[in-house]
Amino acid sequence: MRLADFILRDMERILAQWEAFAVTLLPAAARLDSLALRDHAQPLLEAIVADLSTSQTREAQSHKAWGRGPQPADAPHTAAHTHATLRAQGGFDINQLAAEYRALRASVLELWMDDCLPEGPHVGDIIRFDEAIDQAIAESIRSFSAEVERARNLFLGMLGHDMRSPLQTIQATASYLTGINAGESVSAAANRLIRTGARMQALLDDLCDFNRTELGLGISIVPADVDLAMVFTDETDQLRAAHPDRQIVLEAPLSLRGVWDGPRLQQLLGNLVVNAIRYGAHDMPVRVVMTGDGTEVRFEVRNSGAAIEPALLQRLFDPLQRGPDAAAPNGANLGLGLYIAREIAVAHGGTIDVRSDEQETVFTVRLPRQAVTRRAL
Secondary structure: OOHHHHHHHOHHHHHHHHHHHHOOOOOHHHHOOHHHHOOOHHHHHHHHHHHHOOOOOHHHHHHHHOOOOOOOOOOOOOHHHHHHHHHHHOOOOHHHHHHHHHHHHHHHHHHHHHHHOOOOOOHHHHHHHHHHHHHHHHHHHHHHHHHHHHHHHHHHHHHHHHHHHHHHHHHHHHHHHHHOOOOHHHHHHHHHHHHHHHHHHHHHHHHHHHHHHHOOOOOOOOOEEEEHHHHHHHHHHHHHHHOOOOOEEEEOOOOOEEEEOHHHHHHHHHHHHHHHHHHOOOOOOEEEEEEEOOOEEEEEEEEEOOOOOHHHHOOOOOOOOOOOOOOOHHHOOOOOHHHHHHHHHHHOOOEEEEEEOOOEEEEEEEEEOEOOOOOOO
């Protein structure tokens, strides 16, 4: 008997063996009933039967062996895709998912070969069946990994959100202690709490922004009519106060009006300037130069220092890229500053670029006069 006919005839026996193996995958399987343990096994086998029953070219055979078989346009989510997503949501790990397919392959072939005796199985069917299982495994692993990544980002987003309230309580309490004149030691401790809380707040803000982009939501902006020269004057004043040992120079016209999200562009500038302070020459100023015309504005953040290596320059805006001072307490960061700066520029319909040589490193941001959001918020 050909393998496709055998699978259809003995579907229930094959599914019973699938279930018997799936129930051993603890602890996740302990929470599932029979229907859930068999999840999408029958549609998966029916898809394999359909594949076995059709002819294929050598090229198609090769693609399937590598897990790149064709996917029907009217069925973007195959049984293997859906099965993997539900297994990920059910608490299975990726090794257990792969083990299910290994057990399915072994049990189907063993049952069929026993049924074929004394004639022996059709070798071509074995090859086609292995290819179909390989394709299903590839689809499942891709979908499982995507679901795990989505769940991770949701968890980190909720964690960052839920940590804001206790942090705000700590900061408010520290501010209260600085105002009650409880002595020099108490005031010094409260000020340390305030500074530490501010660093923690910045890390949480970066984490929440990163998760929005990872979930496909982009950076949220609220454009309004603002004077960017005034906004940047305020931000550079705050940066000078936070870094009194560094010189920060702002070169800007008296006014530079447009429709942007002022606080977000302050965040963008702050990220670029802090990066320049961290990696630039300590005895040279960080310069912020603003210009504009009728359609766009441009600002540059310039610092002297060693040139950025070309290999690093190409991935400078990638998330989780950190410099050699990442482990230092005062330089603690998630490696998201430049990534978030780019996302803020993109959310305004703008661009950000960088060039670096032995004389200086220059980040250049271009923004249209009126923010053109490119993502649904």
